[in-house]
Amino acid sequence: xxxxxxxxxxxxxxxxxxxxxxxxxxxxxxxxxxxxxxxxxxxxxxxxxxxxxxxxxxxxxxxxxxxxxxxxxxxxxxxxxxxxxxxxxxxxxxxxxxxxxxxxxxxxxxxxxxxxxxxxxxxxxxxxxxxxxxxxxxxxxxxxxxxxxxxxxxxxxxxxxxxxxxxxxxxxxxxxxxxxxxxxxxxxxxxxxxxxxxxxxxxxxxxxxxxxxxxxxxxxxxxxxxxxxxxxxxxxxxxxxxxxxxxxxxxxxxxxxxxxxxxxxxxxxxxxxxxxxxxxxxxxxxxxxxxxxxxxxxxxxxxxxxxxxxxxxxxxxxxxxxxxxxxxxxxxxxxxxxxxxxxxxxxxxxxxxxxxxxxxxxxxxxxxxxxxxxxxxxxxxxxxxxxxxxxxxxxxxxxxxxxxxxxxxxxx
Amino acid sequence: xxxxxxxxxxxxxxxxxxxxxxxxxxxxxxxxxxxxxxxxxxxxxxxxxxxxxxxxxxxxxxx
Numbered sequence: 001x002x003x004x005x006x007x008x009x010x011x012x013x014x015x016x017x018x019x020x021x022x023x024x025x026x027x028x029x030x031x032x033x034x035x036x037x038x039x040x041x042x043x044x045x046x047x048x049x050x051x052x053x054x055x056x057x058x059x060x061x062x063x064x065x066x067x068x069x070x071x072x073x074x075x076x077x078x079x080x081x082x083x084x085x086x087x088x089x090x091x092x093x094x095x096x097x098x099x100x101x102x103x104x105x106x107x108x109x110x111x112x113x114x115x116x117x118x119x120x121x122x123x124x125x126x127x128x129x130x131x132x133x134x135x136x137x138x139x140x141x142x143x144x145x146x147x148x149x150x151x152x153x154x155x156x157x158x159x160x161x162x163x164x165x166x167x168x169x170x171x172x173x174x175x176x177x178x179x180x181x182x183x184x185x186x187x188x189x190x191x192x193x194x195x196x197x198x199x200x201x202x203x204x205x206x207x208x209x210x211x212x213x214x215x216x217x218x219x220x221x222x223x224x225x226x227x228x229x230x231x232x233x234x235x236x237x238x239x240x241x242x243x244x245x246x247x248x249x250x251x252x253x254x255x256x257x258x259x260x261x262x263x264x265x266x267x268x269x270x271x272x273x274x275x276x277x278x279x280x281x282x283x284x285x286x287x288x289x290x291x292x293x294x295x296x297x298x299x300x301x302x303x304x305x306x307x308x309x310x311x312x313x314x315x316x317x318x319x320x321x322x323x324x325x326x327x328x329x330x331x332x333x334x335x336x337x338x339x340x341x342x343x344x345x346x347x348x349x350x351x352x353x354x355x356x357x358x359x360x361x362x363x364x365x366x367x368x369x370x371x372x373x374x375x376x377x378x379x380x381x382x383x384x385x386x387x388x389x390x391x392x393x394x395x396x397x398x399x400x401x402x403x404x405x406x407x408x409x410x411x412x
Numbered sequence: 413x414x415x416x417x418x419x420x421x422x423x424x425x426x427x428x429x430x431x432x433x434x435x436x437x438x439x440x441x442x443x444x445x446x447x448x449x450x451x452x453x454x455x456x457x458x459x460x461x462x463x464x465x466x467x468x469x470x471x472x473x474x475x
Contacts, residue, residue, distance in 0.1 A: 019464065026460075047467060062421075304427070307464055334425055334467060341423065385426035386438045392430055 003320055005105045005279075006031040009094055011084045012109030013037025015045065015303065016284030018065045019310035020107045025074050027318055033076050034103075036096060040081040041132055042071065047303055049135035050160035051336050055167055056139060063132065084110070087260035089277045105317040108257075108268050108282040109310065112250035112301065117152060119214045124227035126214060126244045129157055138245060142168050146243040149173070150231055152211055154181035156335045156342075158247030159194070162203055163337040165243075172203045173239050175231070177210035187348050190368055190380055193361050194342065197382075201338055210234045214244065250301065252286045267299040272326035274313040281313035293328040293398070294347075302333040330395045340364060343385060345392035346378030353401075358387055358411035367391070367411065369404055376404035387411060413456065414474040415449050421470035428462040428471060435459065 008024060010017045013035050021035050037043070043065040052058045071078070079096070086095035093100040114128035125146075127138050142165065149165045151158040154176035162172045178184065181198075182191035198205050212232045219227040230240040252267045262276050263269040267288030270276045274289055282289075284306040288299040300309075312327045319325075332345040352370040359366030359382075367387045370378040376399045381388035387408070394404050415435060426438040432455065437445045451459065456473075463471045 045469070303467060304465060311464070332427070336423070341425070343425070383442065385424050385442060386429070386440060389426040389430040389438070 003318055005029070005317065007034075007103055008032070008105035008107065008317060009034040009036065009101075009103040010107040010109060011036050011094070012107075012111055012284070012286070013039070013043050013078070013080060014109065014111055014284070015043070015065065015306040016109040016111075016287075016310035016313075017107065018043040019307050020109060020283060020314035021074055021076055022066075023311045023314035024318070027315060029318060033074070034079065035076045036079045036082050036084055038081065038083040039131060039133070042078070042080065044132055046130070049132060050129055050157055051164060053132075054129075054135050054139050054142075054161065054164045056143070060132075083256075085256055087257055087262070089261035089280055092279065104279060106280045107310075107313055107317065108276065108280065108286060109284045109306075109313075110253040110256070110286045112252045112285040114246070114250055115248045117211060117214055117244075117246045117248070119216075120228070120244070120246070122225065123214065123216055124219045124225055125242055126228045126246075128246050129161055130250070138243070141243050142170065146170060148241040149243045149245065150175065150239055150241040151245050151247060152231070153247040153249070154178075154195070154205065154207065155185070155247050155249070156182075156333075158245065159198065159337050160335060161245050161247065162198060163201070166201050166203060166338070170243070173241070174198065174203050174205045175209065175211060175233065175239070176205070176207045179208040181205060181207045185344070185348065186380060187350065187352065187354055187370070189354055193364065193382075194337075197337065197340055197364055204239075206233070209237075212236075250285065252288075252299065254286060269297075272328075273316050273324040274309060274327050275316055275324070279317070281316050283309040283313035287313070289327060291328055292326040293330070298331075300329075300331050302331055304332050305329065330392060332392060340382050341385060343381045343388045344378060345388060346370070346376075346395040348378050348380075352377055355405070357405065357408035359384060367408070369401075369408065371401035371404070374401050376401050413451060413453060413459070415446055415451065415459065416472045416474055417444060417446055418470045418472070419444075421468045422466075423468050423470075425467050427465050427467065431462045431465065432458040436462065 044063045120126035149170045151162045151174045180191045181195040212234045215230040216226040219225040228244045254264045268282040270289035272290045285301045335342045352372045365383040367384045368380045379391035428436040
């Protein structure tokens with residue numbers, strides 16, 4: 001028996017929020033849908049922002065989610081440039097810019113924001129990359145003749161920005177505080193392979209050394225402002241730059257939920273079905289839920305998770321408790337760097353055994369499996385999409401390590 | 413229902429192949445091949461999921 005609702009509000013007009021709205025309509029919801037976003041832009045897609053959009057190869061039309069016609073067909077009360085400022089779950093009211101309004105179903109999809117380096121607030125030339133405004137600013141700096149970029153953080157956003165900047169002719173230095181670039185996600189051995197890809201494209205990659213200070217000087221043009229001229233590392237060395245991009249992780253946007261009655265712990269805490277409280281669901285980067293496949297609480301920042309969880313959470317609002325299903329995805333992401341497509345499905349673990357089951361590390365075209373305790377945990381592929389996706393299917397069937405190795409045995 | 417792939421956008425992430433292997437195949441040459449351009453209506457749910465989850469938004473369905 002579906003749940004009757006008249007008015008669903010979605011907070012967050014990005015990927016998870018967009019697909020939540022689309023799913024409500026697709027599944028026949030005829031009530032009012034408000035979609036509220038604090039950015040002044042219609043829903044857009046973030047992956048191109050560090051890749052082709054930043055490179056200047058594609059324009060805004062390749063970034064927007066849906067088109068004007070599709071968006072109009074959803075019949076949304078679309079409120080952009082508006083911020084949710086508070087929530088009272090018990091009273092079923094949402095505060096928008098301080099003004100309470102009622103809902104009878106709520107999707108929380110407020111995403112996350114970038115961590116920033118100390119001493120970079122308001123400094124010209126110092127950026128993070130998450131929003132289209134961020135991407136426009138970095139792109140404008142490159143268009144304006146920036147020559148030397150420092151990327152802080154050897155994670156996937158930083159790696160894509162570095163790749164794009166190299167493609168545009170900038171000299172790039174990438175700095176990572178940990179000993180192993182990409183090691184947190186990929187493990188030591190595979191992280192080193194990816195580091196090798198970047199060094200092969202001329203990136204000056206410095207690992208195991210953190211940033212001591214961002215170096216600035218007065219920004220001649222505009223009064224009292226500062227602009228970035230370099231960084232000093234903890235070993236005392238300095239790297240000059242005119243463009244700095246920090247990719248050092250994100251913080252889920254939960255501050256506005258203080259006192260709401262929801263449990264918040266590095267994200268909005270949800271049950272296995274994405275329900276945070278009666279009539280309230282969460283999806284995307286902000287959602288922490290118990291993934292019953294792993295029996296663990298997790299928060300996933302991947303694109304595919306935002307799409308799937310947006311769909312699942314919206315559907316959950318239309319279902320009774322008895323109809324609700326657990327959200328049990330195998331996490332998956334891709335990253336495009338230079339002419340390499342990196343894909344990781346499932347999970348890795350510092351103690352996992354890593355085995356190359358196809359291709360060659362030296363050629364930077366391979367498939368590697370991660371296994372632990374007899375279980376097949378994850379698959380990493382570089383320019384091997386077919387085999388990654390076949391392996392992802394095995395992960396969804398909870399295949400054992402031996403079964404996975406047998407499946408891959410005759411790959412070359 | 414007709415399956416249309418914009419090959420200028422497609423970058424062979426192969427997620428479609430995992431969702432609907434009877435319709436999409438990424439081969440060892442890393443290119444996507446559409447195996448069935450006019451699948452039956454019973455495949456609509458899987459194909460709509462392929463459209464949603466294509467990272468390049470390269471797939472569309474025409475009735």
